[in-house]
Amino acid sequence: MKIEEITVDSWSQLNEVLFDEPLHPTLGRWRSNFAFRGVSDASYDLATTLMRLGPDHASVEPHIIRSFQKYAHLEMHEQSSIWNWLALAQHHGLPTRLLDWTYSPYAALHFVTDHTYQFDKDGAIWCVNFVKTNQFLSPQLRSKLEKTSARVFTTGMLNDEVQSLTEFDQQENSPFVVFIEPPSLDARIVNQYGLFSVMSDPSQSMDRWFGEEGLCRKVVIPAELKWEIRDKLDQSNINERVLFPGLDGLCLYLKRYYSPKSPTRPGG
Secondary structure, three states, X not given: OOOEEEEOOOHHHHHHHHOOOOOOOOOOOOOOOEEEEEEOOOOOOOOOOOHHHOOOHHHHHHHHHHHHHHHOHHHOOOOOXXXXXXXXXXXXXXXXXXXXXXXXXXXXXXXXXXXXXXXXXXXXXXXXXXXXXHHHOOHHHHHHHHHHOOOOEEHHXXXXXXXXXXXXXXXXXXXXXXXXXXXXXXXXXXXXXXXXXXXXXXXXXXXXXXXXXXXXXXXXXXXXXXXXXXXXXXXXXXXXXXXXXXXXXXXXXXXXXXXXXXXXXXXX
16 A cells, blocks of 8 residues: 655645544544654655665664663663663664654654755655554554553563564564654653654565555645744744754754755755
């Protein structure tokens, strides 16, 4: 099944599409079942940073993790779970099989419009129904969610069932995708309302798997809408100053906010 694509043509239509979910049948509240991932270029797929290392990325994975644990041991207890280690590594930019998502459509929109030098390109938001992805989990992992009445895993919940990537990859029904809420490593991950996805086969294409199972849609944002979206996000206080707390985020925000409408590329 091909991934559904929706191209919007206005700020109001964009909001309608991103918040197009019915009232929760039992709670009587608006509770979203979607995770969002914003990309500044609509041509970008859902390849992980690990996959971008090349065709041998799966065999490289254990070496990267082992080296990271060796040199980053002061940042985390040595006996921490593999899932906490992966969350920490991903959060600091190490190539991993994790992929960043957010519960917030507006946080995702920030990452569509944070690089003004790419405002000549269409952007996109990937929207995945993470509740439906749970239907494809192994019986062991699906049972864990049902027993805890949870919709996604914490790193602790996942470690209760699976203590290594090898064990994870050998689960029944593989490949499948698990969504994980990471520990609150710092204010950045909290403010971005972030969660991660992880696939039980590091060589599999996540967007292809989502498409085959009909779990994902892609909202395409034309380049000509980006400036309006960016300015309205700033007005709504969705910006680097909030999503990346600290002086680095403040400086990123001020640099972008006071840049001319047609800035050069970094270093240009």
